[in-house]
Each structure stands twice: as structure tokens, then as C-alpha cells.
Amino acid sequence: MKRVLLSLPILFACSSSLLAQPDLIYRFTPVAEADRLVLDVHVEFVPHGSDSTLLNLPDSYGGQEQFGGISGLRVIASGATLVPTEDRSRVWLRHAGLSRVVFTYRVHERRSGTVELGDHYRAVIRPGLVHALGNSILIVPDVPDSLDIDVAWTDTPSDWRFASSFGLGVGPLRTRQTMRWFRHSLWLGGDLRMRETVVNDRTVAVAMHGSWSFDDRELLRLVRTIIQAERDFFDDHDFPFFLVTALQIGGDNDQGGTGRVNSFGLFLSDDRTIDLRLKRLLAHEIFHAWNGDRTERESPEALVYWFTEGFADYYARRFLLQSGLITPEEYLDDLNANLREYFTSSMLTMSNTTLIDGAPGGRDAQRMPYRRGDILAHQLAAAGAACGRSLDSVVRSYLLDVMRPSRAIANNSLLPALAELLPEADRPLLEGWVGGSVSLDPERALFSQGAELSLKERRRFYLFGERFVVPSYRLSQAERTVRLRP
Template identity: 30%
Template sequence: MSASFRAVLLAAAVLTTSAAARPPETEPVRYQVTPVMQGADLQALEIEIRFRGDADGETRLELPNEWGGETELWRRLTGLTVTGASVAEDGPQARILKHAPGAPLTVRYRVSSGAAADPRAPYRPIVRPGWFSVLGETVFVVPADSAGRSASFRWGRLPRGWTAASDAEHGAMGRPLSVDDVVESVSLGGADVTVQARDIPGGRLRVAARGSRLFTDAELADLAARVIGADRSFWNDTAEPFFVAMTPLEDAAQGSVYRGTGRTDGFALYGTANVDLAAYRYLLAHEHSHTWVPRALGRMPEGAQEPSAYWFSEGFTDFQSYRSLLRSGVWSPEEFVARLNETLAAYAASPVRTAPNTRVVADFWTDYAVEKLPYQRGMLLAWTWDRRLREASGGRLDMDDVLLRMRDGARADGAGATFAPDRFFATYREMSGVDLSADYARYVTDGAAVLLPADLFGACAEIRTETFPAFDRGFDAEKTAAAGNVITGLRADSPAYAAGLREGMKLVKREGGQPGDSRVEYVLRVSDGAGERLIRFQPVGKGEVTRQTVVLAPGLDEAARAACARTMSGA
């Protein structure tokens, strides 16, 4: 054997030994997404995943199952194949791969929904002839126990003239990417997708959008940059790119719909064409605040128990969003008060206002009133506890200080080390000397109604508390909307029935009245076989409600308005 041949064999042996010795989990999981076309129409998204199998020769593959109220998401995946391993089902949402120890594996499958962007279920994968919009939780398969494992992402060949964008691309922009990041991503692509870029503190913002709306893509990008910039300036700890995807929804049967969900380094917006830009101010602020609340503050309960802590993750996010919008000038004091009053009115009128937290866990995804309860309850508790902290510290501290110290603590010992609510209570007690456990039991666990302190905003605004008869429209509003605005669930003992409203009438328009306020006459334009007419009634129900209203101090000049904006926002 020649010396040169021995050298080649030795080198090969070294490489083989090195590859075998390298733990599979140290190598990245590589994702690629490619549009599959038939002529000019998109048929599916082909997803390819390359990774090394486990060292023991058996790897469990987990398929999407439940997220955002959707179930059996694995049904939307077809044609799953694996190169380098045999495949066996382990129930519908998992596969067991048998392979050589640490073998390179390639998983391929397709996602093809063909579904319209349904306002009632916006988070489903959307694959249409000319475009797509998908959340990672609903489409990406992952090797079991790969949380935190490094990952890469890239687009396959895009159709001519198409643009695709995703926050998963941030791995190629200098931000370390993990499998978790790919799963918690949003991707938008199509022939008419535009991408606007803006500079923000610590990085670059991209806003991808498609479809027609009441505002331009550039106006959306400008607003997003302003809202995100304000939050980043407050937390002062972020230096990475950010991504926003705007997905259009089909027209709703009644009114307008806009929703959103936060990503670690971006968020997804959804809306019908009739939503104006002002509506997205709150949504942008709320979703971006999720970058910190609760992600940077502690971990959340998992699975079915996750909604048990939504009073913190959603309610405190609303609290922080409202303050940020006022502090940054995106909202005026009048807009801030108006939005806070909307929340107070909705909370007062909620049929589940005093429901215990167990009800939130059980019905969050199936009952709209229950879904809104932890947002309302948590935000009002945040305002109440902010006031108590300022009082206990002689005005030196407020809730901003608690959240920032929580962030610092989570950074020191790991955000996943402690439940975010537990970290909050411990930090609050440490800073104020006040134990909130009795409040938690009363307001969150048991569901007692939360009332804001009358002097919450000092001389800038008064908190008025009134008690009046409960509101009752007499019919089921949700079922009526779902039935195409045909009156459904009308009760014969209601004022609406006494005024002439009947089951099966077509609701044309609400001409008067304020949902939740029995003191304002309700006026409905309806139609039936006899034509259109107005039905008028006082929407008074059984029992009483206690409602609070914020009233901005009258006669404030510009200097006083600016001072009050600082006071009410905690600046």
C-alpha cells in the first residue's frame, strides 16, 4: 500500500470518526419552504427538513396538532416522506423514525389548505392560488426534544415575480435562530406582496403586506416603526431585526375584524379591508409588547393550563401597551381615556365578569366573553397594583420598575426558570413590601369584580363609578352574526320581543344604542316579509351592573395635557 493511499484512508477515518463523535443535536435543523405551482397558481407549500437523527438510532417526529384554537393541524400535511429512515406512525400527530445512529435524515411533506382567510379562524394555514400566509406552529414538523436546538431557514425557488418574507429569515441576518424560532414564525408570500423597511432602535424593521385596505403599506410601516421604536426605547435591551406580516381576511358577515399574534421577533396582523389604520395602533403595541411580556419575564403554564396565566400575559401586556401608546404620543390623552373607557364598559357588561379563573381555562377558546375576560381583568389589576405600589413607595416606584426588574432577574437566571406570575408577585413584594396573594385569590382565582381607585390618575382624570340596570339586547348577538345577521336566540321575556322584534328577522343595521349600556335606547333596523322598519326598545335586563368611567379633567391647556400624558403613562 502506497504512503499516499494510506494517508487518504487515514484522513477518511479521521473524518468518519469525527462525524460519528459529533452529537446529532449540535448540528442545526435546516428548514426550506418552496411554493409548488401548477401553471400560474399556487397548489401547496413543500417543506423540507434536514437534520441528523438521534444517536440511539430512533427519532420521534412531532407534527403540528393544536394551536390558537385550531385542532388536528396534522390533517393539513400530506405526502410525508423520510429519506434515511423507516417510518412508523405513533398516533396521527407523531412518527417514529428508525435509522442508523446519527444518520442524516430528510423529511418532506406538503401543506395545501386552499382555504380562504376566514375572519372566524384567521390562524389556519392559508394557501391560495396567488399567495400564502402561514404561522410556524401550524405547518412545521419538529424532531422531538429539539427545543433550543439551532436551526436555519431558507426559501426554495420562488415563482417569477413573487416576493416571500418571514421572521425565520432573521437567522441569515445575524440573529441566532433556533427550532423554537422557526416554529414561532410567520411567513407571507405572493405575487402582490410588498416589503417595506424602516430603521428602528437596535435593528431593522420589515413590514410585509398584501391586499387592499384603507391605508397604504408605507403608512402601516411608519406606524409600526413608531410603536416598536417606543417599546424598544423603554426596555432598552434589543438589538435585532423585527418583522410584521399583514394578512388580509375575507369580509366579515357584519362589521370589521382585526386580530394579531406575537412572534418572538415579529408579529402577524390580520384584518378585513374596512379596518382603518387607527385600529392597528393598539394591536401593534399589544403584540410587540409580547416580546417582553411574558417572554422575557418568565415562563407560562403549558398546554391546556396556559390560559390560567393570561390575566398576566395578556392583561399586563394591555396595561403596558396603553401606557406606551400614550407615552410615545401615538395616542393623545383623549384617545387613551376613550380606549380605557371602552375596556371598562365591556368589562362592566361582560356576562362572565365574575367568572373564576377555572372558567377561563375551560372556555377561553370557545366563548368570546371568556376570551376577553383575562385581558380586562389583568389590565385593571395592573392599574390597581400600580397605584398601590406608588403609594407604598411614596411615589418613587411604579409598575414599570417592577417589570424592568423582572426582566433583569429573568435574564440572570433564565426566563424559563420561574413562572412569570410567580416572579411578578415575588418582585412586587420585594420592592413594595406588599403581599398580593389575597388579591390574587379574590380577583383571579375567585373572580371578584375589580374596581379602579377613584384617584388613580390624580388631578388629571376622575374615575366615576355608577350602578344601573343590566344591559339586555334580548337575542344572541354571536349566533345572529353567524347566521348572516338573522335574529337568533330571541327571548320572549325581553324588551326587544315586547317592542316587536321576532326570531328570523334580518338585522339590517343598528341605528342607535350602546352595547353594554341599558340607559341608551336601542334602535334596530330590521326586515322581514313586510319590508324594513325600526324596532326601538330600552335594553334593560335583570339585575344591576357597576360601571366605571374615566373623565379627563376639563380645560387642560397644552402644557397641562402633556404633563397629564406623562402622569397617566408613568413616564
């Protein structure tokens, strides 16, 4: 459910003199202090009209507290003053009559040991490395409008390299963003390995800090192939730049990821490999560029998770197969695991509204919309193919349509669009399948060709006997050398 915002007007490393004066200037300076590193941040702000502006400080992100990593916030000799509020993460900046205000602060790392999943969103600032989400290091004015922003690293060690949501290198990097999206950025500097490529004239880069058994070029190739496949699917290449970072964390086969502006941050333990799990994470998250990020979702958005998450899982696996990143056998093994989990789940008919109310059932409940949407997408694709209609066309036109202003991904527009793929008599079933009141039918075809269905009956005995019909697929003999057609 992570969001990646990809398409924003961004100018990379342009000469500042060619551009209008920025509304905000940030300078990041890594400073060695005894045996640690800290990050000094210098900010220049042009207030427009008002006498005072609220500043938002890094507080917490993804449940991980960062507030204690900020110190020494002060204004520099301009007549401006800072006034605390009752909320420790908000401070008034009084600047009556001033056309420019300068303030500075320091950020330090809040952990002493290894980065682990669960504290990975907190800034990493240590000798040889700064890795930070904008949410953990940026103090920003609380203004609703987009501002012109200029960011650069200064006084940096000569062997350091730099990558961020807004480009590569020390800068100055120029961008125009709302403060919400500016904080949704990713910043990396230090002893990095970087690889770059081009997808339809736009730079795609990977920046890594850590060591893994795979070659850096393998990760770049994976990112490139997924981005190409997904942009081609939508025939949408309107992306200024894209960065994937990989940061080594502790743990055993641990993997995390977070979608950021024009970028994706990966957190991988040293034993992770480029397997289906990692490939799917990237393909799913990059697909959110069209399915969820540049589009609004109806509220509460859990009502459409079956589409935004479940269909993202379906398309992620599809793109991996069609790009040759997984084999048809791997595709079916992964799908069969999903079918088994769905059709043996006690949450089979858990409604979307239950999910909103905080469903009991933990991960099984959370995963239900993903499974339901993934299987339903297969069924709709196969049903559509049987009558000469294409799920891909319906999904593509739907998503491109809801990208227009004041549209949103919503069940009341999705259901009529998808119903076209079903025979008329089946169309009334769709609402129950999607809402969860009716379980999907295990005997409905998931493929138009290439795979054969077999049904197994499984029993589980708790207090009362439970019986499950579980579908699974294997490749048709004739299709091993042809194509699996999801």
C-alpha cells in the first residue's frame, strides 16, 4: 500500500541563474564530530505576504519516531523569532517585514547499532553514509502551495556520491513541489555504488550501500526491465527520472521497501537475492504509479484495495512473466500458493467494510483484498478473452481516465467497467465478489490457454468439519514452449 509519486515537473541540476529565485533553499552539510557524523541543515525561506509561518518538524513516519534526532533549530540574525507551540513538532516562525529568513538545525542518527526492519525509516547518519527519507530530516513551512525549491550538498567529503528523488550529484537540484511531496523524498549520500541507464530518454539509476551476492548490474537490469514493461503497458513515458536505492540492513532474509517521489527505497539484509519476492515488490510498487498515486482513491480506500492492491499483484506477476523475469512455472507456483491461501482462509467472505472497521485476523485479513483481487483479475481476463474482450484494455482506459482531475478510483465506476468482461448473466455477481459477501468460484477458469485446472478437496477439522475446494494449475503440455496466457 505504499505510494510512489512519479510524475512531477522537475528540473535537474539546472544553472540557478536561469531560473526564478527559489522560495526555499536547503543546504545539507555532513559534519564529522568525534566518532560520529551529523547533518547540518541551512534553510533560506522567502515568506510571501504573511507575518508568520508555521514550521513542521520531522516527528514520526510509519510509526517510527524521529523527533529526538533534531536539535539546535535557530534563526540567523534576521530579526525573525521562533515561538514554540503546544505541539512539539510545530514551531511559529515570526518574520514581519522580512523578505527572507534563514534558519538552521542539526540532525543526528537516533540508533546506535544496525539498521533493522521496524526502525528503517529513521535517518541513517554515520561516517560514510547519509540515508534519509525527507520526513526524517526536512523542516518545512506549513504552506499549501507548491514552492520552487533549490537543494544542494556542501562541504562534502571528496569521495562521496549523491542521489535523491530529484537527481544525482551534489546539486543544486531544482524542483517545484508541495511541502507534503517534498517531504516524501529520498536522500542518499556517502560511500555509494551507482549505476545508471536510460528508459525512453529518461534516466533510471540505482544507488547502493551494502554488499550482496548479486551484481549491481543485475539490480539495475531488473529495475530497468520492470519500468520499461510497465511504462510500455500504459504507453506513458512522462517521467523525469527514477531512482532505486538499496541499503543493507540487519536481519535474516529481511526485505522492506518504500515508494517515494520519483524513487523507491529498498532495505535488504545481506543474504537477500534477486528472487521472485524482490522482483514482485518492485513490480507491484512501480505499478502504483498509475494505480493509486497519480489517481485518487475513494474514501475509505480499503473499499478499493481489492483493485489497487489485488490488481497490482496480478499485473506485477504478469509483467515479470512477459518480460522473461520469471518462468511460467514460477508464475503458476506463486499463483497456486495464493489460490491455496485464499480458498482455505477463514476470511474467505470477509467484507471490505469489516476490513475498514479493523478486522480481526491479522495478516490473513490484511492479505484478503490482495488475494481476492489477484484471483478475480485472472477470472475477468479469462472470461473477457472468451468473448473477445481484454482486461488490459479495460484497466488501462479506466486508470488513464481516473487520472483526470476530480476523478477517483471507486467501486461505482469500476464495477460497470469490469462487468463488460463477463457474460450478461454473471454481471450481477461482481459486486458480491468484490465486496467479499460471495466467495470467488474455484471452478471458474483463470486462464484462456496454457494452463490446466485441477481441483483438490481439503478438509480441516476444528470444532466442526470444514471442507475446502482448492483449485491449482499446471502448465498444459502443449504450452510449455508456447505462452501461458493469463
